Amino acid sequence: MGLKNKVLKLNSRKALQSSTSTPPLSPIPYPSLPQPPLTSLTPLPTLTLSHHNHHHHHLLHFLNTHLTQPFTPTHLLHFLKSKLHHHPSFTHYDFHIFHWASTIDSFRHDHSTFEWMARTLAITHRFLDLTSLLQFMASNPCPCSDGIFSCSRTEPIFRFSINAYCRVGKLDDAVVAFECMKKLIDGRPSVALYNILIHGFVKCGEHCKALQVYDKMIKDRVKPDVYTFNILISSYCRNKRFGLALELFKEMREKGCSPNVVSFNTLIRGFFRERKFDEGIAMAYEMVELGCEFSRVTCEILVDGLCRDGRDSEACELLIDFSRRGVLPDGYDYYGLMEVLCGKGNAGRALEVVDELWRKGNVPSLIACTTLIEGLRRLGRIDEAFRLTERMLRGSLVPDSVTFNCVLQGLCDVGRTVEANRLRLLASSKGLDSDGMAYGILVSGYTREGKQKDGEVVVDEMLDRGFIPNITTYNRLMDGLANARSSVRHQANVIDLLKDPLGNDQKEVDIEGFKLALSHVDSQMKSLPTTAPVATFNRAHIFPGALTARFSLKRRVLGVLEVLAVIRISSFPVSTTDLNTVTYRETCRCGDALASKAIHSMEPMRILGPGSSTLLPQRPIPPSQTAQSYSVTTATSAVLRHCSWTPACFLAQNVQQ
Known part of the structure; x- marks a missing residue:
């Protein structure tokens, strides 16, 4: 009972010394502390003299362990910051412990505990407790204020709290705190405090109240700075009072306050809102004359x-002029301009802008280059897209795989597969590994151009890197390369058949005569034995199939003309039926002499049947068994397509014998 009476007397003495506006403090050092609500941490726990639960004893034990009396503000601050703040159950009782400490006669809070508590309450949005703290601070100032001058940390504490109020829209509480602070500090408030209040009103759309704070600022003889004018100019522009914004800008310069880049950006944006583009551009050039550096925001506006x-044309000229003057900011991304130009089909002009800016050191961004490459591709300007991609890679701007593959496809489509492959190698050296799509594009390009050896190198690299899943895919790729080369040779030889006896090109072909020749071939086929001697050469791999069915009618006609040439030279009847049912996987790499030698030596042949995934074992074919092995037309057509006329004629003559 003696302890209880002593505590009540201390509480009464404190209540008499406190202001009537100050909330009552905690009267006892041993409060019961129930669990806080889940939705809010703001309400202060209820104090009682008799109720002591399990949670209360844990808090008392924790308090007595880490904070022993007597303690100083430094000890309390260490306890609040290092012990209580990180406790999983007691961290929300920091303000209650702060109040409890103020009831101890031997203890008095200073600016360190005030500042930490104010920041903690503001950050955790406990604004009711923050208001109570500021009122307590006003009635119980820091011990530093006991002398002539007030504590120098009072204004920063209130400034942080006022900024927190304005940030959440509690402007009335901010004004009350501002007026309370003015009574505690020496002299006038700083311009930063007025700027915080003005900006808070402007952000909440209270333009008139912002002007009232500005007028009060002038009456208090506080000189506004560039931030004050920028906030008010922006507020005028937002409220569509651009004329007043210009007047304030003039007043700003008259009062000796130099505008910064934000001031000019705000006015330029205001001119553009009013569709006064020439005035906005003129203000940009005024920035250059005043030596005010451009920002990326300026260029974007x-x-x-x-x-x-x-x-957009005027925008291009403006950027080029700024680049030549050396005022274009580093890192400015002119992707938006590239997108607009390419979207309008003006990729050529976009390329000129990129070349000019790049030459002056304003390197475009990766997305800007990607947009420009796609715009050039859509216009069919593959050469420019190729040069831009190459320049990007040399400048360590690595495009994405989709864009890069599109450039490779464009080059291969126009017969520039060799340059496409060189570009791939350059990209690989810069860290862009080719995927299966890139390899497939190159193989298709080499196939169309009939460059078997180059295509085989790419296929082998695909095989080494695991982009060929099985032998069927490998055979398909090699078949394409083989057919491409044989088709090139085939067309070169058959063109001679379309000439007259004097070697001149015929203007037209006798279709009726050609039909009669085909009918003659079919009739002669009836008397042909089912099998005939045949020979082939090394690495000639025959693949039965129906690829010729996909050929155009012109390709089929040329194939029949080859057979007719054999008939005319060797007088041996050959049908076109077998020609239309076979295709070849790989072109023979040897010449006429080696092919003739292969025919004489009966070198083995590897055969891959339809649907088969493995090669049949090689074995020599004896001359006595060759008559029962393969069709004469198959072998003749193989030699004819893969080599030249001489081995085919030689084979046909041997068959006739």
């Missing part, structure tokens, strides 16, 4: 505003 109004 100018370029985007002009492009939205359809004045």
Whole structure:
């Protein structure tokens, strides 16, 4: 009972010394602390003299262990920051412990505990407790204020709290705190405090109240700075009072306050909103004359505003002029301009802008280059897209795989597969590994161009890197390369058949005579034995199939003309039926002499049947068994397509014998 009476007397003495506006403090050092609500941490726990639960004893034990009396503000601050703040169950009782400490006669809070508590309450959005703290601070100032001057940390504490109020829209609480602070500090408040209040009102749309704070600032003889004018100019522009914004800008310069880049950006944006583009551009050049550095935001306002109004050509000239003057900021991304130009089909102009800016050191971004490459591709300007991609890679700008594959496809489509492969190797040296799509594009390009050896190198690299899953895929790729080369030779030889006896090109072909020749071939086929001697050469791998069915009618006609040439030279009847049912996987790499030698030596042949995934074992074919092995037309057509006329004629003559 003696302890209880002593505590009550101390509480009464404190209540008499406190202001009537100050909330009552905690009267006892041993409060019961129930669990806080889940939805809010703001309500202060209820104090009682008799109720002591299990949670209460844990808190008392924790308090007595880490904070022993007597303690100083430094000890309390260490306890709040290092012990209580990180405790999983007691961290929300920091303000209650703060109040409890103030009831001890031997203890008095200073600016360190005030500042930490104010910041903690503001950050955790406990604004009711923050208001209570500021009132307590006003009635119980820091011990540093006991002398002539007030504590120098009082204004920063209130400034942080006022900023927190304005940030959440509690402007009335911010004004009350501001007025309370003015009574505690020496002299006038700083311009930063007025700027915080003005910006808070402007952000909440209270333009008139912002002007009232500005007028009060002038009456208090606080000189506004560039941030004050920028906030008010932006507020005028937002409220569509651009004329007043210009007047304030003039007043700003008259009072000796130099505008910064934010001031100019705000006015340029305001000019563009009023569709006064020439005035906005003139203000940009005024920035250059005053030596005010451009920011990326400045360029974005100018370029985007002009492009939205359809004045993209003027935006291009403006950027080029700024680049030549050396005022274009580093890192400015002119992707938006590239997108607008390419979207309008003006990729050529976009390329000129990129070349000019790049030459002056303003390197475009990766997305800007990607957009430009796609715009050039859509216009069929593959050469420019190729040079831009190569320049990007040499400048360590690595495009994505999709864009890069599109460039490779464009080069291969125009017969520039060799340059496409060189570009692939350059990209690989810069860290862009080719995928299966890139390899497939190159193989298709080499196939169309009839460059078997180059294509085989790419196929072998695909095989080494695991992009060929099985032998069927490998055979398909090699078949394409083989057919491409044989088709090239085939067309070169058959063109001679379309000439007259004097070697001149015939203007037209006698279709009726050609039909009679085909009918003659079919009739002669009836008397042909089912099998005939045949020979082939090393690495000639025959693949039965129906690829010729996919050929055009012209390709079929040329194939029949080859057979007719054999008939005319060797007088041996050959049908076109077998020609239309066989294809070849790989072109023979030897010449006429080696092919003739292969025919004489009966070298073995590897055969891959339809649907088969493995090669049949090689074995020599004796001359006595060759008559029962393969069709004469198959072998003749193979030699004819893969080599030249001489081995085919030689084979046909041997068959006739």
